Amino acid sequence: MAELGHIKIKGERRVQMVELDLDMDEKTIDRLAHAGFNLIKYEKEDLAVYAFRKALEAMVKGDKECTLQIKNKSRSSKRSSQRSRSRKS
Numbered sequence: 001m002a003e004l005g006h007i008k009i010k011g012e013r014r015v016q017m018v019e020l021d022l023d024m025d026e027k028t029i030d031r032l033a034h035a036g037f038n039l040i041k042y043e044k045e046d047l048a049v050y051a052f053r054k055a056l057e058a059m060v061k062g063d064k065e066c067t068l069q070i071k072n073k074s075r076s077s078k079r080s081s082q083r084s085r086s087r088k089s
Contacts, residue, residue: 007052 024032040046 040050
């Protein structure tokens with residue numbers, strides 16, 4: 001496993017927020033997840049914050065495995081290989 005590096009808390013701020021419980025069908029979830037991925041995939045800092053939050057939540061819950069797993073980039077998904085084939089056509 002690759003080392004994560006250094007994380008320094010530079011500050012904190014209080015925020016007012018509302019949490020919503022939503023009921024969605026699978027098709028809507030898939031569409032929103034796809035749209036969200038496309039919006040965030042180039043936002044490195046936002047993705048890093050998400051990963052850090054997930055690891056922190058796992059640690060607080062007491063999960064034995066709460067480290068960030070860095071996966072090998074050589075694996076490609078079926079979706080991306082299908083897209084590349086369709087672009088070549």
